[in-house]
Amino acid sequence: ITEDMKNLAYELLKKCAGLPLAIIVLGGLLAVNEWKTIHEKINLHFSDKSDVSKVLALSYDDLPWHLKPCFLYLSSFPEDAEIPATKVLYMWIAEGFVLLNAYDKEREISVEEVAKQFLTELVNRGMVQVRFNLSGKIKSYHLHDLMRDLCVSKALQESFLSILNIQQDNETENCSASMAIKVKSNCKIRRLSLYRNVIPSLKASRRTLVHLRTLMSFGGVEWELKHFQSMFKDYKFLRVLKLENLLDMTENLPKSVGDLVHLRFLSLADSRFNGLPQSMGNLVCMEFLDLLVKSYVKVTMPNVLWKMKRLRYLRLPYKFDIKERFHGGWKKLRLETLKNLRTLRNFSMKECDVNDVGKFTNLQKLTVRDNFGPIELDIFWQLAEFNLKHLRSFSFYFGNFLCSWTECELSKMSIYPHSCKLFISGEIERLPEHKSLPQQLRKLVLHNSRLKEDPMPILEELKNLVSLVLMDAFLGKEMVCSAGGFPQLKHLLFGGLYDLEEWRAAEGAVPHLSQLGISSCPKLRVAPSHVSTYDGRDEIFEEEKKCLILP
Known part of the structure; x- marks a missing residue:
């Protein structure tokens, strides 16, 4: 310089x-x-x-x-x-x-x-x-307060966006953290974010919203069925529709949603819709579809997703029934035409045909979930036969807190030859030898396993394991890693190991591990000297949310 x-x-x-x-x-x-x-x-x-x-x-x-x-x-x-x-x-x-x-x-x-x-x-x-997740990949983004003020200011200045927010005395305004500008009645609004209870103002603003392309709803907005019917009728140019966290909405999504033929993005995440209409088959431009409503809600779904041939991202509900228009139709959810899919989450053998997966030639990320017995582990044999050359992330979620696993059952997973992540919930009688587990396993989460024997001598032989999470997984007082154990491990979390007092590692063990996340391990006093500990409550909570699906 x-x-x-x-x-x-x-x-x-x-x-x-x-x-x-x-x-x-x-x-x-x-x-x-x-x-x-x-x-x-x-x-x-x-x-x-x-x-x-x-x-x-x-x-x-x-x-x-x-x-x-x-x-x-x-x-x-x-x-x-x-x-x-x-x-x-x-x-x-x-x-x-x-x-x-x-x-x-x-x-x-x-x-x-x-x-x-x-x-x-x-x-x-x-x-x-x-912000990054455990594996080092970007999980989410956020704006610094000053940068957000600039972002909102420029968006409003360039008529890019409108934000409706009830301030006080039911006064509706365009607003940001540090400014408030009246909504112009002659402005053609193309993107709208709703904060708090602003639904009444939508009706009054109908004339300025006919060109709306994006509508996002955030916390505190109170919807009723009539609001949706009006919205789907009036805003026919919508491309992006975010209707998340609608806990008061326990109705079916109205059939008029099928009129939004330009829709490319629809998210109903964490809402409580209990049924989807047949008319969703009209949404043939759809590219992103998130149907993951609350985990305790069982959704009635029409068998029409196969018509959305442009879909690139699909997240299915945890629990759903398939509503057939005609008797004697398909008994499983038809997905075989979705050859553009890049991401498919919550695929279930019980409701879907595993042979369809082999047709998703562009698939990059697949999540298979089977939380409700009997668990069908034969899926490992079938998936191993498919040539998914673009697949980069493969995750399996099996079981729930009522399940129990035998050594023989777990051994069936060894057939899968590719890189994968494995989440197992339920009591495990005994872990199989490491050779009877997937050899390319990158992440392993054991939840409510309640193992009586130290799992480390077996798990440390998994040469490609990068992340290990043990939640209420071991009942003993001591875990020991031998020299050369866990050669690739970078992330380790202990949660709910209430009796664990010592975790010792011989010289040369866990060479890439620098930190241990701990939550609810009150007796743990001894850990390897080169490994520092930190409060892992938030990370344990996130991992537990993925596993805790009630039957």
Whole structure:
């Protein structure tokens, strides 16, 4: 670095007023521009006084055209919200923000990969912050408060988005964390986020919402069936519809949802809809469909998903019945035509045909779930025969807290030859030898196993295991790892091991493990000296949510 560059850096840092966010954003600007150019822009537009808001505004102005709508779209989410990584990418795709050029098509780069590149660039510029999961992959995104203020301000200024929020005295306003602007009655609103109980205002704003493309509903919004019927009738150009966490809605989704023929993204996650209409077969443009309502709700589903041939992401409910239009029809959910699927979650052999999986030639992520007995472990044999060359993530969820497993039953899993993750709930009589478990196992979660023998001598022989979670899985006082054990293990969580007092590791064991997450292990006093411990309650809670599906 030259002396001139040092001087420039000093001058630029003064504009940041010591705010870490501004320094990070400035670093992102300098990474993609000449330092002198940024210095000239700041001096041209800003006064000598430091002005953090203008430094942040410059980061937006410097964005290439294709990233600006992607950034503005993040203003749809509430303050301090954790924005799910996968969902926001598919929202961008549904809106048409992510397009493939000739180079992408020639190299067979998917639209999801391009969307990830867009988000990575926003992260590298310091405009979006990320949170990671146990395996080190990006789990969610969020905006710093100051960056969100900028995002909302620009979105409202450019008529990109409207936010309806009841402030006080039932006054409806466009708002952000630090500003409030009246809704313009003559404005054609294309994207709308609803906070709190704003439904009455929708009816009054019907004329300005006919061109609506995105509608997101967040906490506190009280829906009734008549609201949906009106909405589906009036907003026929919707592409993105997010109706999550609607706990008061225990009706069927109205059949008029089938009129939203342009819909590409629909999420009913964590709501309580107990039935879906036959008319959903009209939604042939659908690309992202999340039907994971509350885990205790059993959904009545029409057998029409096979008509959505453009589907790229599908998450099924944990429990559902198939409603046939005609007697003697298909007894299982038809999925065989969905050859564009990249992600399929909560696939069940009881409600679906496993042979359909072999037809999903573009599948990259598959989650198989069988929580309600009898458990059909023959699926390992069938899946091993399929040639899914694009598959990168394969997860199995088996059992519940009422299940019990024999050594022989668990041995059936050894046939699966590819990389996978395994979640097992229920009491385990005895673990099989490590050779009788999948040899490419990357993650193992044992929940409510209540093992009497130390599981470490067997599990440490799994050479590819990266993540291990033990929740109420062992009743003993001591666990011991031998030299060379767990050669790849990086993540280890103990939860609910109430009698465990010592976990010892010989020299050379767990060489890549630096931290142990602990929750509800009150007697644990001894751990390897090179491994520090931390409070793993949040991570244990997240893992437990995945396993706790009531029969």
